[in-house]
Amino acid sequence: MTEASPAPPNLRRLGMFPLSAVLFPHAQIPLHVFEPRYRALVRDCLAGDARFGVVLIERGAEVGGGDQRMAVGTRAVITKAASLSDGRWLLAVQGDVRIRVGEWLADDPYPQAMIEEWSPRVDIVPATLLHRAEQSVRRARGLLSESGTSSAMPADTRFDEDLEVASWQICAEAPLNMMDAQRVLSAEGTAERLTMLVELTEALEQDLHRMLASG
DSSP states (O other), rough: OOOOOOTTTEEEEEEEEEESSSOOOOOEEEEEOOOOOHHHHHHHHHHHOEEEEEEEEEOSSSSSSSSSSEEEEEEEEEEEEEEETTSSSSEEEEEEEEEEEEOOOOOSSSSSEEEEOOOOBOOOHHHHHHHHHHHHHHHHHHHHHHHTTTTOOOOOOOOOHHHHHHHHHHHHHHHOHHHHHHHHTTTTHHHHHHHHHHHHHHHHHHHHHHHHHHH
């Protein structure tokens, strides 16, 4: 009988929650947990390490399994949890750090993977790039509000003084579709991420201006 090869030392097992959404580090999202397998994941997290991985489902659905999952995601931390009488959970979770999946394990009793933390490349990022990204996101959100599609970003929204943290928070406020959000999450470093964010949101601005002008 051949023994299985040991996992690389930088990989660790983590319970996973594939979603039809992207979670950025330092961003917060609510979760309504109703599938039995993810109820089990929540119970295990609350009984020990409150962290699990979130990855975008590339193809398939959140419910029932059989989905295809992205290899880059975010480790999430449960910050609040409320159990309902029928076994469901309402959670508030916050993104911690980016992760890369080295190997998917069996979905028993819930999805699990061997993952590694993926720290961003250390960049020299000019404050002007961060400001440009923030302003572009604000303008795009404002135009979407004018079109009745979604709400504008509140004028008093402020971001962290730490540039790296602020860059993720701005990404979380951007009106990106799932695949563009995944591209931003997967950018190698902070400067690349912010540059991509500016390109995406400024292109959206142009489209929205044309749409609004045409009525």
